[in-house]
Amino acid sequence: MKKKHWYIHLVIIFFSTLTLTPFAFVINNSMRNNTEFYHKFFGLPEALGVLINAGAATFTNPAAIFETVDENDEPIVVEAREAVHYAWMRLTKSYRQSWTLIRPYMLNSILVCLVTATGVLLLGSISAYILSRYRFFGSKAIFFFIISTMMFPGVLTLVPAYLLVKSLHLLNSYWVLVLPYVAGGQVFAIFVFKSFFDGLPEDLFESARIDGAGHMQLYWNIVLPLSKPVMSVVLVMNVIGTWNNFLWPFITNTDAKYHVIASGLYVLATSVHAQNMSTLFAAYMIASIPLLIMFTYATKPFIQGVTSGAFKA
């Protein structure tokens, strides 16, 4: 096993390359214009070459004259420093363009994600704490009531839920997203939290109670600090779910004002921009940034949480 170690690395890198290749092409083509995409599929952005050449020239020969094009493909003749500027503008053109297009969708999605995650963590942890640490008449029945909803797949409730929110006059609003998301999302949260709370030693609560802690203090000062890792797993899973949810916002919020990022991207890709590949690709990349930021902070607890065996059948 020790001898053939290098070839394991090689196979893993081969697989990860295959997995990541499409995204490399997306990033590359988000910086090229349509002519480049449709006529020279394999190639780096032209503007990148200009940027490097002109960038080097600013140090070696600032007076050098570059014959190049601006971001609207108009020919221009400029000095090195300005050529760098124009090349940079060409590289980022589609990002600026798609940002103005998808900014409202991004903001809607971030708002919905924040509200949903807050609701799910709050309701989920309180309900799970009560069901896990207290015994009272009907507690088992309520837990069964909650957990039974897991057997109803989305395909069963999609159409009737649409009829419901329509008769509640919730279509084209934030409520039509947040309320069902919290309703559905809390179930998984309660399930995960409860199995975590069940495992906390009773001595911990006993000693806090002897020290005079009330129910609220037990929850706030003991349960919440201890459940940070499991909270971050639920949080990350919930945000991924909300961010990715496409179908429900697509059918309920048809007003462009309430599009979230997933439905917005689909609408964008089927709109007048359908052939404008660089704009679309830039939009996909911008739409990935929020989760990327979240993962840079949450990767460690997330990996630990999943690896600790929270997910088994």
Add this chain to the structure above:
Amino acid sequence: MKPTDSTDIYRDRHYRLWFTLGCYGLLAATVILLTVFIYLPVAWAFTKSLYQFEIGGDSQFVGLGNYREFFNDPTLWPSFGHMLFLTSFAVCVRLSMPLIVAKLIHSVRHEKWRYFYRILFLVPIVVPGVAVQLIWQGLIYADKGLLNEALMALGRGNWTHGWLSNPSTALISCAFVGFPWIGGFEVLIYYAGLSGIPDSVNEAALLEGCVGIRKFFKIDIPMVLSQLKLILMLTIIGGVQGFEGMLILTKGGPGFETTVPGLWMYYNAFSFQRMGYACAIGVLLFVLIFGLTVLNFKYFKSSEEIQAIQ
């Protein structure tokens, strides 16, 4: 764990009553949300499937008419066939590919590298699912896309296709979306299973000379059965009810070549305004999923259960 009510104050009846009411009060929001947004739609799914109606129009009781119509629907058997193909394909690749990669990562010696590789496969999770489908549609399967251009570059210009628009390749192209099907989340779950194998088992296997491929099949796979079972169940449920991919990639076309029952339900509800009929399709898919879940729990034992039996 001892029940909390062993403490003296919990025996006081008045306190007990108010305590119980307080618990109900705190659980009220959860229960109300679930009743309104899950149980009510579930009940409606069954009742409305017995009616024929459009939104805002009159509804007419048709009994089991919607179900009867569905079984005579000419799209029924092809769409179930497509669903069966896509689901079995997904089961095969999602049970194998991430497990192989997880095993490879797990057998790397340095923790630093193992961590790095796990993150590497986790990176694509940040791209929204819709964007992934649109990328496959617009970048890979497009007429001037990666696949065709690569074939041209390799001098196989006559192999180029309209991958999603050609009836003979549309379905298999849909199945190949996500190639090489190594989801970072699945890798993590399998990795967790492999990490959970006790050292004693690994050492015993090593002593017996059970290494490499043989250990993978004889030790590792039986020991991660509960993870395999989880992914199997999630993949089957996702496959039976999933239609977003087809909606984005092909809209069920060309013709009905990539129509699946879920997509047919979607079109009936939101294009043809046939709400009752759509509810009936939803109910049938639920029954199918429910049946498969029960079968899974009954016949597919998890590793804990197998250990318990032995």
